[in-house]
Amino acid sequence: MTQEEQKEKKLEDIKKEADEKKCPVQKSLYFVDEFLSGPMCGKCFPCSFGSYEARVRLRRLAGGSGSGEDIAAVKRIASNMSEASMCKKGKDTAKYMLEHVDSREFTDHVSGVCAQRECMDYFKYTVIPDKCNMCGDCLDVCRDNAIIGEKRKSYLSGYSPFEIAQKRCSKCGECMKVCPTGGIVFVSVKESEIVEV
Numbered sequence: 001m002t003q004e005e006q007k008e009k010k011l012e013d014i015k016k017e018a019d020e021k022k023c024p025v026q027k028s029l030y031f032v033d034e035f036l037s038g039p040m041c042g043k044c045f046p047c048s049f050g051s052y053e054a055r056v057r058l059r060r061l062a063g064g065s066g067s068g069e070d071i072a073a074v075k076r077i078a079s080n081m082s083e084a085s086m087c088k089k090g091k092d093t094a095k096y097m098l099e100h101v102d103s104r105e106f107t108d109h110v111s112g113v114c115a116q117r118e119c120m121d122y123f124k125y126t127v128i129p130d131k132c133n134m135c136g137d138c139l140d141v142c143r144d145n146a147i148i149g150e151k152r153k154s155y156l157s158g159y160s161p162f163e164i165a166q167k168r169c170s171k172c173g174e175c176m177k178v179c180p181t182g183g184i185v186f187v188s189v190k191e192s193e194i195v196e197v
Contacts, residue, residue: 047090131183
């Protein structure tokens with residue numbers, strides 16, 4: 001198998017892996033990330049420059065800071081790549097982005113909604129103070145040290161309920177799994193409504 005054939009095979013594998021995701025923004029971002037780290041040759045300007053710029057725009061959309069301009073830019077970049085890329089790999093990457101960029105879910109990301117719940121910057125875990133019994137199970141299981149607070153001691157009072165430091169939280173969900181009282185919930189950042197997991 002030639003090096004070119006290996007790169008084509010890798011691109012097929014990337015497509016399969018990207019298709020396993022549900023969110024079209026995450027699909028496109030994964031595809032572009034993997035394309036840049038593997039099969040892209042970098043020989044033609046529209047493909048190499050376009051892929052890097054598309055990744056910047058897709059990361060903004062996945063990270064909650066995207067705008068309509070980012071969607072328009074991804075569309076323009078993919079169209080340019082589709083026409084001007086010199087190889088099939090660049091054209092296939094552009095085609096993959098174009099298949100997803102017009103979906104309603106892409107536009108929903110601009111208003112802070114990821115319907116598939118794969119863009120984790122749109123969600124957070126939070127403690128409901130009235131339900132927290134301060135047992136500390138969440139504190140023990142948190143590998144990110146994102147839980148702030150102290151375990152309740154029977155002979156002391158005046159503790160504040162536990163909180164989750166959002167900047168430290170990797171959103172693994174372990175705290176919610178171990179909470180015996182249901183005092184930790186997964187909520188939409190924009191709407192502050194509880195999301196079923």
